Amino acid sequence: MSGDKPHIVPYRVYLIILVALIALTLGSIWITSIEMAEYTVAAALLFAVVKSYLVLTYFMHLKYDKRYIKAMVGFVFAIFLVVIIITFLDYLFRA
């Protein structure tokens, strides 16, 4: 489903996503109790990424939007990724 076609998302879907977000938040707190050294941040980021995906897809209706809107969001994430990579490459190569 895409384009300007009307879409009505059942409340049940919103409820499921809400429960999933709460569960993931609790999970992100729980994960800190496990000693994972440098992977702690990676784990926290993983939880954040999944939560962001759910919010963007369902709460912000990206699933039902036109393809060019999805492309714009993808472009934004690509830029974000490039900026992060460039910044941390500096740290990697710093003496």
Added chain:
Amino acid sequence: MQTSSAVNGANYLTYQGKYKGLLGWIFSTDHKRIGLLYMYSIATMFATGLLLGLAMKFELLAPGKTIMEAQTYNATFTVHGVIMIFMVVVPGLPAVFGNLMLPLMIGAKDVAFPKLNLLSWWLYVTGVFLVLAALLFGPGAPDTGWTFYAPYSFKTGTNLLPAVFGAFVLGFSSILTGLNFLVTIHRLRCPGLKWTKLPLFVWTLYGTAWIQLLATPVVGITLVLVALERVFGVGIFDPALGGDPILYQHLFWIYSHPAVYIMILPAMGAISEIIPTFAQKHIFGYKAIIASTMAIAFVGYLVWGHHMFTAGMSGTAQYYFSLLTFIVAIPSAIKVFNWISTLYKGAINVQTPFYWAISFIFVFMVGGLSGLVLGALATDVHVHDTAFVVGHFHYIVFGGTGFAFFAAMHYWFPKIFGRMYDKSWANIGWLVFTIGFLALYTPMFYLGIMGMPRRYYDYLEEFHGGNILSTFGSWVLATGFVIIVVNLIRSARKGEPAEKNPWHSKTLEWTVSSPPPVLNFDEEPVIGENDGPYNYK
């Protein structure tokens, strides 16, 4: 649906809606009124920043203390920078002429979200007052420079937090304006106005809006982190707590370098409107200019590290940023080539906007070429943190944005106010301003190469001559500014009534009366297959 002629047959300047007087302006959601609100606000802040700049130049008239102590000088250049960057050049062209002209140029009645547009202006005003509060209350004005560099920004005893919070709020204003313009350009173009028929000013607003939307949040978050560091000592940037001050510089410049393009892209757009109009010729390389606009917006996002060559970055990062800095010069050069080529064999009509546009190209080229000196690693080490950087920066940011702003002002003035300015005084103003500008900033290149550091209230005797010329230039520039402003204010009230299209331009805003009706168009314009923004015979 209400039509423009139905709204009392009034233009947007005289129309009285729900509120009257001042309230009719500060609560208006009309994009043109909001554009004028921005213009008056920004002009006020520019005059404030100009006075601070004049004070700094007066201090540098002679070595040693002239009119202020070192600490006052530090506060003066900080406040000058914060005002000029966050309150003048960043909002400048997009907020003023974007608001005034964008809907008119695409055949729309308003922007996509008029109330959000008004909120943007209110946020701007709130940010201004917050920054001013930092000056008037608490333990002294901030003295960090407009960059708020760590670790000094959380060590200084001056009143930094309101200024940081003010810049944060100003960022929100910028983001909302960018969002509004993006949706407006995507959704409200009149029938037949395809992307390949958009005026170039609109294209540059589009590129700018993306940068506003993507880059501004980064500096917002960074400023919040500075505040947290200062209040709670969270240890992100403070090396004493395991933080990294260079990370601050990365985050700050991830926004602040693209911010240069927020300033310069709409400036280039305005010039791209003026050049073909006064050459009465189709713009040369329309699609190349669009491509270069988007290339500048994209590549400009990835070159921030050239502000940090001497900060302690890795050598690999230095090479990378230097290379990309040279690459970003290419699309800028494409634009200059296209403007010059447009003039070739054109029927050139020499008027005030044309003078400003031509002098824009000159100062922009000097600024751009001196930027390559700073983009090259070896030469940057020599001139880093010297007056050379100040000269380059002002040639690009003030020269680029300021000259284009005045070009746009003199170009769209008859449309905005429905009156024509006194052309003789306008030309005199341009000449005096330009001479002052050149005298003010050109000596800085020499002083910098000779080793005069920036941001000091004192200097060695050998730099005296250059500083005298520079200070003299600041007085001439200020005189030119006064001539321009007095002429424009007087003309807006008492000038000759302007024609609908005095410059014989082809873009849509010139098809409506001057000043435009409240709802812009009586009937929605339709663009035919053979119509175009630069279709001159």
